[in-house]
Amino acid sequence: MAGKRTFTMIKPDAVEAGNVGAILEQITTSGFRIVALKMTQMTTADAEEFYAVHNERPFFGELVEFMTRGPIVSAVLEKENAVEDFRALIGATNPEDAAEGTIRKKYAKSVGENAVHGSDSDENAQIEAAFHFSGREMF
Numbered sequence: 001m002a003g004k005r006t007f008t009m010i011k012p013d014a015v016e017a018g019n020v021g022a023i024l025e026q027i028t029t030s031g032f033r034i035v036a037l038k039m040t041q042m043t044t045a046d047a048e049e050f051y052a053v054h055n056e057r058p059f060f061g062e063l064v065e066f067m068t069r070g071p072i073v074s075a076v077l078e079k080e081n082a083v084e085d086f087r088a089l090i091g092a093t094n095p096e097d098a099a100e101g102t103i104r105k106k107y108a109k110s111v112g113e114n115a116v117h118g119s120d121s122d123e124n125a126q127i128e129a130a131f132h133f134s135g136r137e138m139f
């Protein structure tokens with residue numbers, strides 16, 4: 001899937017706010033094809049593993065608490081240059097720094113509760129997609 005796929009989650013804040021449909025609409029009209037999609041709720045162990053790279057950071061406990069408090073919608077997306085283009089579509093981690101029109105500018109509440117996740121490399125996209133989806137769930 002090198003260069004062509006990325007992984008995303010619509011985070012609990014955006015699901016709670018009823019923004020799943022609008023966010024998926026913006027993703028698909030921006031040229032991404034959905035090749036896997038589901039709603040789940042991560043356990044504490046899931047979130048600790050998914051975000052293990054951040055486990056020394058001061059916000060780690062808060063992040064795990066947030067990501068497990070309600071359902072998420074996870075998806076695998078296909079497009080040329082998917083990882084980089086999707087990071088551009090979602091905008092900066094902190095919505096205050098995110099460009100106008102980006103998903104985080106429109107829907108994120110704060111640097112912690114920032115509506116969506118986007119993989120940061122092709123390698124992590126593959127790892128993260130495999131964490132959330134079996135082979136039979138990706139098309």
Ligand code: RTP
Binds near residue numbers: 118
């Ligand atoms: P993501 O992994 O969710 O796509 O976000 P990102 O690359 O833009 O940001 P990253 O540095 O990987 O941080 C992962 C998530 O941790 C939460 N966070 N909280 N309170 C804080 O200062 C803080 N900093 C980061 C956010 O939910 C961020 O998306």
Ligand code: MG
Binds near residue numbers: 118120
């Ligand atoms: Mg990240």
